[in-house]
Amino acid sequence: MxxxxxxxxxxxxxxxxxxxxxxxxxxxxxxxxxxxxxxxxxxxxxxxxxxxxxxxxxxSIVYFFETEISQDVVVRKADRKQLWHDDKCMVYEPLQGSAKDKIMQATYIKILPEMDTFFSSHPGEEFMIVVKGLLRFKYEDVTYDLYPGDSIYYNASRPFIFSNPLKQEIEVLTVCSPPVP
CATH class of the missing domain: 1.10.260.40 (lambda repressor-like DNA-binding domains)
Incomplete structure (x- = not known):
């Protein structure tokens, strides 16, 4: 099916x-x-x-990307769905086959070069780890430059801002709980 x-x-x-x-x-x-x-x-x-x-x-927004087989535990890279942000500055790839009844949501994000600023907040907590590039991240009036392997864990209900100051794409893995609606 x-x-x-x-x-x-x-x-x-x-x-x-x-x-x-x-x-x-x-x-x-x-x-x-x-x-x-x-x-x-x-x-x-x-x-x-x-x-x-x-x-x-x-x-939940991840409902739109769920597969019919909720027992899926593996998502192959070639099978990831891609969803562009409104202004085409980022692409999101949900990393779980089904988010139904899950308490967290994992997403792989690609941020295009020289993205000025992206403001966000949502209920819960979020973890990010930079896979490629330089992520400039501002949280509670402190700005952090995060390089590959660097991570950040924060209360996502407080406003945060991130940007890509370089001329290369950034790749970031995010996990948030609860899933973002």
């Missing part, structure tokens, strides 16, 4: 709840035509769009 594609999962959620595209659109602040393009696979949704949809439907 093959796993459902992202656009099919989004459409299935709407159909299961007997909603029209305009209902979902007004609930998440997107046009019905844009949602239709997502549901038909013509457009790939951004992270913020998926977060809005996840919040609207009351599911």
């Amino acid at each position: 093959s796993h459902e594609l992202l656009h099919q999962k989004i459409k299935s959620l709407r159909k299961e709840r007997n909603l029209h595209l305009k209902d979902v659109g007004s609930g998440v602040g997107l046009s019905a035509s844009y949602l239709s393009q997502i549901e038909t696979g013509k457009v790939e949704p951004t992270i913020s769009t998926l977060r809005k949809l996840a919040q609207f439907y009351g599911v």
